Amino acid sequence: MSQQHWAGVLAANWGIDAELEPLAGEFDLNFRATARDGRRFVLKVMRSNCDASLVDMLCAAHAHVHAHVDAADAGFPFPRVIPTTTGAPWCVAVGPDGAERFVWLISFLDGCNYALFQPRNPPLIRDLGIRIAQLDRALSGFSHGGMKRDLKWDLLRADWIDAHHDQIADSSRRALVQRISERYAAQKPKLLNEPRFTIHNDLNDYNILVAHNSGYPPRITGLLDFGDIASGPVVVELAIAAAYIALDQDDPECAVAALVAGYNEVSALSGAQLDLIWPLAMMRLAVSVTNSALMQQERPGDPYVVISEAPAWQLLERAEQIPAARVAARLRAACGLPVDDAAANALEWIEQTRGKFAPVMGVELSDAPAVALSPVGCTIPRDPSCMSDAEALALGGTQQEPRHAVATWLGRYAEPRLIYTDRAFALGPHRGSNRRTVHIGVDVFMPPGTAVRAPLDATVEVVEYRGQHLDYGGMVVLRHTPADGVSFATLYGHLSRASVARLTSGQRVASGAAFAELGDRSENGGWDPHLHLQLALNAGLLDDAWPGVADPDDLSYWRALCPNPAALLNLPDSRIEYVALDMAEVTKGRRAHFASNLRLSYADPCLFVRGWRTHMYDEWGRAYLDAYNNVPHVGHSHPRIEAIAREQLQRLNSNTRYLHPALMEFADALLAKAPAHITHVFFVNSGSEGNELALRLARAHTGGKDMIVVDHAYHGNTTGAIDISPYKFDKPRGGGAPEWVHVVPVADVYRGEYRDADAAGRYASNIDGAIERIRARGGHLAGFIAETFPSVSGQIIPPDGYLQAVYSRIHAAGGVCIADEVQTGLGRLGEFYWGFEQQHANPDIIVLGKPLGNGHPLGAVMTTAEIAQSFDNGIEYFSTFGGSTLSCRIGTEVLRIVDEEGLQENAHTTGNYLLDGLRKLQPRHAVVGDVRGAGLFVGVDLVNDRTTREPATRVATYVKNRMREERILIGTEGPADNVLKIRPPLTIARDDIDQLLHTLDRILGETGGQHD
């Protein structure tokens, strides 16, 4: 009723004929107005007792922001005020109740409320920080008589709640709010001294919009509701936003740090400002819960009143366990500042004293080489999830190449390392969960018993013996106060048990005095003997675990708290600072020298430096679950493959022109897996080369040229392989099918033409038409080629009996049948070693590639004696690298590992576990149209509508990229790129599947309503 009325007002005053839909609003009426021509607006009908100055201020503020927004920020959509037909920013209209209301119109911004959006993760929050800073910049200089403060929400006068603490019934909650008020009171003088600007003043999570349908990554698309604009300090703006973005966060500190980091990118924040934000944010929540308590008395049972009460209490209660000093330090670190003011003094003093400290190890270290322990620099440990004792004992330079003849080595600061494999370093339950990997001290590898000396006068603060495997063993923390206002701590790990037994807390240690000695392996946590030396600028912020290794995702904080300690060893920082790979340089080089159609996966590309079984590791030691790559069939970096390759390379790597038993061994191993009629094998280097050869074999045998191929199929990147790959030649500039290529539809029972019980026969009968077309053009059939289970078509499982029916038609027409088993062969399908087995079909030629060499370039073509004979036309067949001694040894080993490690069986059981899990997700997520697969060849078909099966391409792209963000690699496939492709190494374990399913469930949940 009311909608129609206000639609009339809109038409009369703006000349816009639109349909109205009500939107949420606390006091005013808001309508989404969709005009006949598709344009969208928000019609704002102010509360009936509204003052004209408020609506005038709102319109003026919007206009000001638009006039002052930086050209660079102009892409950021602030709503625009649409003037009435008379050019006025607003009008007065009579409501259905006869009361006059102010009405104005703004442009509509797409997106959903931040409060309702997931994931609210650091990149999005950082974006919010940037947007808030841009808004504040655009608002600067705005002033209007209508800018009035609502006392209730004025953070400069939030202590009004002190008079109402008694309204909070629960005594512990009341005490909590009182404590927050006290902290606020302590900060208030500083707050009142802060300079004031015009600020939005109410960036709560319902006043922030996030794009929910513009793909990946999600972005802030609007900051709404200028009704509370006021003059105030910038910290108030940030504290209000911080209070709301910290709600419901696993790590509220990290969320607020991302917010201020974003803001600081645009407008620099000072340490003093950053220190105010957390106590103020807590005070804002204290105001909110106090207000709720008061309103509940006024309007008992009104849900709007308590809308944010529960999460606010939850955060307030949790925040009691979070030291405010730690949050302040974190926020400062996020903005590149020292963790506190004292830290700045200490850093300066240490810098001035560099070169004058007493030698910690009693000797000069300037010539000691630094040993590389990073995933880029070394391969210790081979298994990044479990370091052997022998590896732990061999970390020093003697194990590294080139071997160092000296007895002292340094281990680098800020170096990521995979050596911290103990549970204590893990940050989650899975093998691939995040863990602490980055060393935040320096190591000095020297013999056990070497005396450790204080670099300057000190008092023993902590002395402990930590006997756990891969812990510190003997550990001492010394406190130093060398000058007024300068105080810091140094930590010494891996000391002997006897040395820590001698020391007591509070004991004084003079500069240069030997206070401990290095422990041996039995007492130092099981490591190669060395000292771990760490500098802590504010030891109070290190928890009792005294961590010496940090989470790479939290490194700015840990680096600020525990900076490079090189000065304490009288060394320049650069001597021990780890130098990270430069992603930008690597990317730039790639852009400069590679064609841009050599694509990278993911919106945020990955750089991996190590692999092990089902995981890949980036430079920072972050593990990614590889649920996508089928080439590392028996797992990344398999030690047996490495051993075989090393051994064979030491002996000989030659070609098929000479006799060698390794070639026959590989041929026998392969043929033993093939049907009995397949007796001959050719070795090649890739799937493409294999399919090229298969084409030649088919043509040599039949004398024909024409090929029947399946729609969307991919058979390789060479000229001939592209000719038989509709996936390539059917692309807009793909050139189309050559005249000798005849395409039949893919046997897709989910979205293809035939979906019923006799789909197999009906799809197979398409072959008849193709044969007819060949006859009609006067061609001659050479054969039929298909991926036995089409992969790039969207992980298709053909209906039972399809391939058998096709093959019999092809054979009847005199053609040969080629099974491209590049994706499906070698046990991936679990129950079956080959795809054609599942189809009860007997191919004449089998092509193998990708998984056969586990990363070594290796393919094979197997065929019958008759076809091999037809091919032998007197012209030599030779592939230089195909069938090299090394390739054959590796290929044989891959086949053996599949059998000996039960990997086909694992594909079967783990694949079923995955498929079951995915099918359980289906009822929970409407976007999941179909789950299909066999073994570890799996597809999840995403749809916008389960009835029409319209592909949800954008959602699939989003899911793939979000999974990558969560460090799980999957792909997308299918003609519409809407099928999630899961095709991991056959080593994947149930725990990995649990992690994948759990994460996918969460991410699919984020896409609710996010359709193309």
Ligand SMILES: Cc1ncc(COP(=O)(O)O)c(C=O)c1O
């Ligand atoms: C089914 C199929 N056949 C052939 C090939 C080509 O193999 P390669 O890239 O080793 O030349 C591929 C590669 O993705 C494939 O998926």
